[in-house]
Amino acid sequence: MKKTIVTVTLNPAVDKTVLITNFKAGRDFREEKISITAGGKGINVSRVLTVLGIPNLATGLLGGVNGDYIKNQLDQERIAHDFTRISSNNRMSLTIIDSSTKALTRILERGPKISKTELKAFTLNSERLLSKASCLVLSGRNAYGVADSFYGEIISRANRLGVFTVFDTSGKPYPIGLKKKPLMIKPNLKEAEEIVGGKLTLFFQIKKALDHFHNLGISTVAITMGSRGAIVSNQRQIFMATPPPINRKSPVGCGDSFIAGFVASMNNRDSFENSIRLAVACGTANAFTINPGDVKLQLIKKIYNKVKIRKLKKLSNG
Ligand SMILES: Nc1ncnc2c1ncn2[C@@H]1O[C@H](COP(=O)(O)OP(=O)(O)OP(=O)(O)O)[C@@H](O)[C@H]1O
Ligand SMILES: [Mg+2]
Numbered sequence: 340m341k342k343t344i345v346t347v348t349l350n351p352a353v354d355k356t357v358l359i360t361n362f363k364a365g366r367d368f369r370e371e372k373i374s375i376t377a378g379g380k381g382i383n384v385s386r387v388l389t390v391l392g393i394p395n396l397a398t399g400l401l402g403g404v405n406g407d408y409i410k411n412q413l414d415q416e417r418i419a420h421d422f423t424r425i426s427s428n429n430r431m432s433l434t435i436i437d438s439s440t441k442a443l444t445r446i447l448e449r450g451p452k453i454s455k456t457e458l459k460a461f462t463l464n465s466e467r468l469l470s471k472a473s474c475l476v477l478s479g480r481n482a483y484g485v486a487d488s489f490y491g492e493i494i495s496r497a498n499r500l501g502v503f504t505v506f507d508t509s510g511k512p513y514p515i516g517l518k519k520k521p522l523m524i525k526p527n528l529k530e531a532e533e534i535v536g537g538k539l540t541l542f543f544q545i546k547k548a549l550d551h552f553h554n555l556g557i558s559t560v561a562i563t564m565g566s567r568g569a570i571v572s573n574q575r576q577i578f579m580a581t582p583p584p585i586n587r588k589s590p591v592g593c594g595d596s597f598i599a600g601f602v603a604s605m606n607n608r609d610s611f612e613n614s615i616r617l618a619v620a621c622g623t624a625n626a627f628t629i630n631p632g633d634v635k636l637q638l639i640k641k642i643y644n645k646v647k648i649r650k651l652k653k654l655s656n657g
Pocket of ligand 2 (some may be wrong): 507527594595
C-alpha cells in the first residue's frame with residue numbers, strides 16, 4: 340500500500356478574513372470583502388498538497404458547529420480527513436487586513452478545552468494513521484488542556500516508525516518537541532531567534548543557528564524570511580532561495596504553503612534544491628491570496644521558474 344502524508348491540526352479554526360480600508364481601533368467599519376474558510380496550519384498544508392495533487396490526510400480535533408463547518412468545507416475541497424470528534428466547539432479566528440497599508444490585525448481565540456478522554460481517542464487514531472504515513476506534518480499551536488510535551492510524544496512515535504516528521508509550532512511545546520528530534524523544522528526568522536536566543540541579522544548568525552538545530556539532531560532546517568525567501572540546510576548543503584518581488588495580499592499561511600511545497604517535492608523524490616524552489620514558490624503563491632492555502636497551480640509554476648537559488652558556504656567547522 341502506498342503511504343500518505345498526514346497533517347495534524349490540534350486546534351483548527353473557522354478562519355474569517357475581512358478587508359477594511361484605514362482600519363483603526365475604536366471605530367465602526369463596514370467590510371469591503373469578507374471570506375471564511377476552514378483553517379489551522381495543518382489544514383492549510385493539506386489544502387496546498389491537494390492543489391499539488393499529492394495524496395494526504397488531515398487529522399486533529401473537531402467539534403461543535405464550527406467543527407461541522409470545517410468538516411463540510413474539507414469535503415467540498417476534496418481534502419481527505421480523519422479527525423477525532425470532541426464535545427466543545429472549535430474556535431473562530433478573525434484576520435483584519437487594512438487594504439491601504441496591508442497591516443494585519445488578528446484575533447485568535449484560545450479554542451476548546453480538550454479532555455483526557457478526547458486526547459486519548461486522538462492518540463489512538465493518530466497511532467493508526469501514523470502506520471499509513473510516509474510523512475507527518477505537525478503544525479500550529481497546541482490545543483488548550485493538552486500538555487506541552489504532547490507534540491514531542493508524537494514526534495518520538497513517528498521517529499520509531501521511520502516517518503519523516505516536519506514540526507512547526509510556537510510557544511513552550513516548540514523547544515520541548517525539538518528535543519525529540521523531528522527530521523525537519525521550518526521556523527520563520529522571529530521563531531528561530533526566539534529559540535536560539537539572539538538576533539539573526541547576518542548570514543553567519545543564521546548559519547550558526549542552522550548548526551544549533553542540526554546539533555539537536557534535526558536534519559533539515561528551513562528558516563523562512565517572508566518576502567526575502569528562505570535559507571535551507573540539510574547538513575550537507577545550504578541554499579538561499581529568493582522569490583520574485585510581488586505585491587502581497589496576505590502573508591497568513593505562507594509558511595504552511597512553503598512546507599507543503601517542500602514535502603510534495605520530497606514525496607516526488609525531487610532533489611533538495613528543487614524541493615526548496617517549490618517550497619518558496621508555494622509560499623509566495625500563498626501571499627497572493629487572502630485565504631490561507633488557496634494557491635493556484637499555474638501561479639506556482641510561474642513563480643517556480645523565477646525563484647533565484649544559490650548555494651551558500653557552510654561554516655568552517657563543517
Ligand atoms: N511578502 C512576500 N513576498 C513574497 N513571498 C513571500 C512573502 N511572504 C512570504 N513569502 C513566501 O512564503 C515563505 C514563508 O513565509 P514566512 O517566512 O512569512 O512564513 P511564516 O511566518 O511561517 O508564515 P505562517 O506561519 O503565517 O504560515 C517565504 O519563504 C516566501 O517564499
Ligand atoms: Mg509559520
